[in-house]
Amino acid sequence: MGVDNSTIRTVQVTRYVTPLREGGSLPAIAEADDGFLYALKFRGAGQGAKALIAELLGGELARALGFRIPEIVFAQLDEAFGRTEPDEEIQDLLRASTGLNLALHYLSGALTFDPVVTRLDASLASRIVWLDCLLTNVDRTARNTNMLMWHKELWLIDHGACLYFHHSWDNWQEQAAKPFPQVKDHVLLPWAAELADADAELGPKLTPAVIRQIVQLVPDEWLAGQQGVTPEDAREVYAQFLEMRVAASGSFVNGAQDARKRIV
Known part of the structure; x- marks a missing residue:
């Protein structure tokens, strides 16, 4: 594969259990050969391998910053896997996703985070908003928080x-x-009163060495053919983008503070 993926386990998908929800990406709950259930994201879905790259980089950068993230694994899908699936749309998705996909450990019994039910303190809210500004994550809104409460602790997903x-x-x-x-649409922005503190705490943790170690996890086959460059050149763009984003964090922190002033 050309890179060291040793920090990410690889599992073999053995059973398609059920779709997680309706939508373009059609993620599913699936069982793997280690006996665990996973939320499986398919490379054959609408956004293709780029959604898997974003999932891997976003999740592992969040983990490096100390957030709770379900274990991320590479999920190998055999060519014959979908042949017995009766749903044609799912069968097509499975066929298009042969090879290496991405999955997150399924947190059985977890509840969707609801800001009306659970109020986060300003420090945690600010750190999550900082993370999502860094990653340009458009998908942590009141409509879809992409956070779970599991054993009374907050976990970030998706x-x-x-x-x-x-x-x-x-x-x-x-x-x-x-x-x-x-x-401005971030579900936690109203409580993110300590963004400057979050910036001072989190920015120094994402050194170029940490960023590059995480970027090296992206498999060659997900990068092949992107923008007509080699996988190594594509990784270099991701690494430089993230390094530049950390270095310019004052810009997105100021923007977030201004957006918050308009709603509180």
Whole structure:
């Protein structure tokens, strides 16, 4: 594969259990050969491998910053796996996803985070908002919080909508330095009163060495053919984007603080 993926386990998908929800990406609960259930994200879904790259990078960067993230694994899907699936749409998805996919350990019994029921303290809310500004994560809104309460602790899930620069790759250096205007819709923004403190705490943890170690986890086969460059060159763009974004964190912190002033 050309990179060291030793920190991410690889499992073999043995059983398709049930779709997780309706939607373009059609994630599913699936069982693997280690006996565990996983939330499986398919490379053959609408956004293809880019959603898996965003999921992997977003999740592992969040983990490096100390957030609770379900274990992320590579999920190998055999060519014959979908032949007995009666649903044609799911069968097509499975056929298009042969090879390496991504899965998160399924947190059985977890409840969707509801800000009306559970109030987060300003420190945690600010750190999550900072993370999502860094990752340009458009998918942590009141409509879809992408956070779970499991054993009375908050877990972050679903980072596939992060790093949206990679859907066009246009002016990615410019994108890296920009604020994150979509933060105005972030479900936790009203409670994120300590963004400057979050910036001072989290920014120094994402050193170039940490960022590059995580970027190296992305498999070659997910990067092959992207923008007509080699997988190694594609990884370099991701690494530089993230390094530049951390260095320019003042821009997105100021933007988030301004957005918060307008709603509190």
